[in-house]
Amino acid sequence: MAELRAPDECGVPDPMPFMHPTLRENYGKWVFHSHPKPGVLYHRAENGTEVWTVKFGTARQLDGYTVRLLCDLADKHADGHMRFTARSNVEFMVTAESKVDPLIKELNSHGFPVGGTANSVSMISHTQGFLHCDIPGTDASGVVKALMDELHEEFIKCEMPNRVKLSTSCCEINCGGQADIAIIMQHTKPPKINHDLVANVCERPTVVARCPVAAIRPALVNGKPSLEVDEKKCICCGACFPPCPPMQINDPEHSKIAIWVGGKNSNARSKPTFHKLVASGLPNNLPRWPEVAAVVKNILAVYKADAQPWERMGDWIDRIGWPRFFEKTGLPFTKYHIDDWRGSRTTLNASTHIRF
Amino acid sequence: MAKKMHDTPMLDKLESGPWPSFVTGLKREAAKKDIMVDLLGQLETSYKTKKGYWKGGTVGVFGYGGGVIPRFTELKDEHENPVFPDAAEFHTLRIQPPAGMHYDTATLRKFADIWDKYGSGLIGLHGQSGDIMMQGCTTANVQPAWEEINAMGFDMGGAGPALRTSMSCVGAARCEMSCYDEAKALRTIINANIDDMHRPALPYKFKFKFSGCPNDCVNSIQRSDMATIGTWRDNIQVNEQQARDYMKGHGMDKLVNDVISKCPTRAITLRNKADAVTGDSISTVAVDDQHVMQIENHDCVRCMHCLNVMPGALLPGKDKGVTILVGGKSVLKIGATMGTVIIPFMKLESEEDFEKLNEMSRNIIDFFAENALEHERTGEMIERIGLVNFLEGLDIDVDPNMVNHPRANPYVRMDDWDEEVEKANERKAAA
Numbered sequence A: 001m002a003e004l005r006a007p008d009e010c011g012v013p014d015p016m017p018f019m020h021p022t023l024r025e026n027y028g029k030w031v032f033h034s035h036p037k038p039g040v041l042y043h044r045a046e047n048g049t050e051v052w053t054v055k056f057g058t059a060r061q062l063d064g065y066t067v068r069l070l071c072d073l074a075d076k077h078a079d080g081h082m083r084f085t086a087r088s089n090v091e092f093m094v095t096a097e098s099k100v101d102p103l104i105k106e107l108n109s110h111g112f113p114v115g116g117t118a119n120s121v122s123m124i125s126h127t128q129g130f131l132h133c134d135i136p137g138t139d140a141s142g143v144v145k146a147l148m149d150e151l152h153e154e155f156i157k158c159e160m161p162n163r164v165k166l167s168t169s170c171c172e173i174n175c176g177g178q179a180d181i182a183i184i185m186q187h188t189k190p191p192k193i194n195h196d197l198v199a200n201v202c203e204r205p206t207v208v209a210r211c212p213v214a215a216i217r218p219a220l221v222n223g224k225p226s227l228e229v230d231e232k233k234c235i236c237c238g239a240c241f242p243p244c245p246p247m248q249i250n251d252p253e254h255s256k257i258a259i260w261v262g263g264k265n266s267n268a269r270s271k272p273t274f275h276k277l278v279a280s281g282l283p284n285n286l287p288r289w290p291e292v293a294a295v296v297k298n299i300l301a302v303y304k305a306d307a308q309p310w311e312r313m314g315d316w317i318d319r320i321g322w323p324r325f326f327e328k329t330g331l332p333f334t335k336y337h338i339d340d341w342r343g344s345r346t347t348l349n350a351s352t353h354i355r356f
Numbered sequence B: 001m002a003k004k005m006h007d008t009p010m011l012d013k014l015e016s017g018p019w020p021s022f023v024t025g026l027k028r029e030a031a032k033k034d035i036m037v038d039l040l041g042q043l044e045t046s047y048k049t050k051k052g053y054w055k056g057g058t059v060g061v062f063g064y065g066g067g068v069i070p071r072f073t074e075l076k077d078e079h080e081n082p083v084f085p086d087a088a089e090f091h092t093l094r095i096q097p098p099a100g101m102h103y104d105t106a107t108l109r110k111f112a113d114i115w116d117k118y119g120s121g122l123i124g125l126h127g128q129s130g131d132i133m134m135q136g137c138t139t140a141n142v143q144p145a146w147e148e149i150n151a152m153g154f155d156m157g158g159a160g161p162a163l164r165t166s167m168s169c170v171g172a173a174r175c176e177m178s179c180y181d182e183a184k185a186l187r188t189i190i191n192a193n194i195d196d197m198h199r200p201a202l203p204y205k206f207k208f209k210f211s212g213c214p215n216d217c218v219n220s221i222q223r224s225d226m227a228t229i230g231t232w233r234d235n236i237q238v239n240e241q242q243a244r245d246y247m248k249g250h251g252m253d254k255l256v257n258d259v260i261s262k263c264p265t266r267a268i269t270l271r272n273k274a275d276a277v278t279g280d281s282i283s284t285v286a287v288d289d290q291h292v293m294q295i296e297n298h299d300c301v302r303c304m305h306c307l308n309v310m311p312g313a314l315l316p317g318k319d320k321g322v323t324i325l326v327g328g329k330s331v332l333k334i335g336a337t338m339g340t341v342i343i344p345f346m347k348l349e350s351e352e353d354f355e356k357l358n359e360m361s362r363n364i365i366d367f368f369a370e371n372a373l374e375h376e377r378t379g380e381m382i383e384r385i386g387l388v389n390f391l392e393g394l395d396i397d398v399d400p401n402m403v404n405h406p407r408a409n410p411y412v413r414m415d416d417w418d419e420e421v422e423k424a425n426e427r428k429a430a431a
């Protein structure tokens, strides 16, 4: 066997050698930005240097051909540099306004949608799903592809009241994160335990400790050490599944998709907020999830028609109130919308503030 | 040429439509590589059965304890043989990108070449924690692929109970809101603690994130154990020309409805020039010949709204620094938690300032390592022990900026109230 090379623990690379030279030279010296048109940002530095950024969407999971195509386009149009955003959009920087339109034209000709800036619906932040996670209830890249096809017009235009950020997660762990609209797998049945495997693959005390409601007990099943679940207590969160795969939580029929709205990371206007449950029970209908797309598009349409400029989804709902959110979107309000987890009383209306 | 493709009627349906299709990308790789032919076969099966077929395991590189996400197929036939043998191993290497995710094309081409040679060709740019995800590699190829990546000057990211790959916003590189050197802060802290990334020995994951201003473009409050967010202490800076331009372009009703009335603390007032007030904490800018917009900076909570709506006209102040929040995390196990303030303001300019931040980060990791239960995140630990115990452990003084409001219940022992008052007075005197 060949000699193994000890790693060079070089850590995070210095971004300077990779950065577009205009950004590097004006690092920390920017004073103005504007949005000339959807997908394009304009920035000016204090010494008058100007830079135009063209932002476009990708599939995030990039094959070699696409990576090299991006490189060819960046060499041709953008001085051989690019950067990626936290939502997997790509940004090409150009130093003359005249370079913007030819770049957009060429990006579009290769099928890259230019947009995702300002008050548009940006790319969905998402997870791994069937492609690479070991516990997914659904796919991630496929949901995103299907939804972004439907929301394409909203990505390439800036017609929303404020920016809209979406996320999807293929289990309740929610690696996709908080969002204006979050699409999250919701299990509805307790795990089915494959007792034959527990003894071999699971560290039972670890699994027992993971459960947020202490529903799991060690048990002897058919004379072998296994686990049992108090199904009345179980909240179907799936936390036991990662440490113990025999706790089969994924259920092709009963695992459903839920929609949450009003999450916001930024501190702008209101403090950051978590998204809230508005719909559930949607089928995991691969490969295009039409029922999920319909609910998301409906919420977006109502928000677009009703919110004031600069109101994020959550700001809008703060103004109109939850009853009217449910009224306007036509989504049913059920007992499951009322929280009963720890600290839930702070989510109840302790006032006579009621809109009629 | 790779082997024959499997039929993928479900996935084929994800090739139409205007958004770029990952399926088309996978198929392009499958034309060259057997591993991708079989990956498509397994993925199609998942689409049909609505089940995932990966399990983890232990695969790593020499010298490190983490950073590779091992994936072995569980889709086996009746003889326990993989149904899709060429994708039976499909591991991911998590690689840390340059801070801010800037690239030159030579680097990206090299990644593509390495992954052509050793992997499936599929690169995820980027994971939600910020990693370059080199996806789809056999166990045998992990080490040689890693050695070539490492030789490029790139290092492995985090996985498991370890320090995780970090993210910073575009910030100083191209944003006028930036209040500190985000990339420098990220590199200072991550590189000083890199051992905790490569050799997982913490109770659970630990994430740092760095945003240049309260717009928090990398979601640090909700997605990191320690969030470093740029802010400022003095008055918002103004630029009259830009303010007049905004007014010309948008008009008085937009100024009132979009800017002034949406200030969360009603810190902004529109006045006739003649009625303008004066004071050290007031930012004043004329928007036309008759009106001035005035901001009472003591009331401003640095929410960024008015700066966002009137770019260039209003800019962060000059006395810049950062706010530190601790304890953000996602759902498991107690429910999602947000980071909460532990340092309302600290300067982050000089080398000593960065060293101070670095020290505090180290102390927080150490406290976490010593006090968190297994599989407990920082936010959960603080929920369990209370913020005050955490602050005392780190020798950080209490501050009213840490709370939304003071305690609203009397269930507390306050034996040494007098001593605490004494301490508060000392702090006041020292300030």
Ligand code: HEM
Binding pocket: A127, A128, A132, A133, A134, A135, A173, A174, A175, A176, A177, A242, B094, B126, B127, B128, B129, B130, B131, B133, B157, B165, B207, B223, B224, B329, B330, B331, B332, B333
């Ligand atoms: C069991 C298998 C799991 C897999 C395969 C998985 C997969 C992933 C992946 C691929 C990412 C992106 C990583 C990157 O950027 O490099 C991610 C991020 C994330 N994961 Fe997981 N995850 C798992 C378990 C968990 C658990 C148990 C939690 C929480 C309790 C969790 C919470 C998160 C969060 C919050 C993020 C986003 C973090 C950020 O934005 O910094 N994941 N996960």
Ligand code: SF4
Binding pocket: A127, A128, A129, A133, A134, A135, A136, A137, A169, A170, A171, A172, A173, A174, A175, A176
């Ligand atoms: S959300 Fe759940 S299923 Fe999806 S990648 Fe994260 S841990 Fe895996």
Ligand code: SF4
Binding pocket: A190, A191, A210, A211, A212, A213, A214, A215, A216, A229, A233, A234, A235, A236, A237, A238, A239, A240, A241, A247, A249
């Ligand atoms: S699904 Fe969640 S609540 Fe149910 S047994 Fe597993 S860990 Fe406990």
Ligand code: SF4
Binding pocket: B169, B170, B171, B172, B175, B176, B177, B178, B179, B211, B212, B213, B214, B215, B216, B217, B218
């Ligand atoms: S967080 Fe602030 S400084 Fe950083 S990119 Fe966003 S707006 Fe700019």
Ligand code: SF4
Binding pocket: A269, B262, B263, B264, B265, B266, B267, B268, B295, B299, B300, B301, B302, B303, B304, B305, B306, B307
């Ligand atoms: S930044 Fe300050 S003045 Fe401006 S809207 Fe926010 S709180 Fe008001």
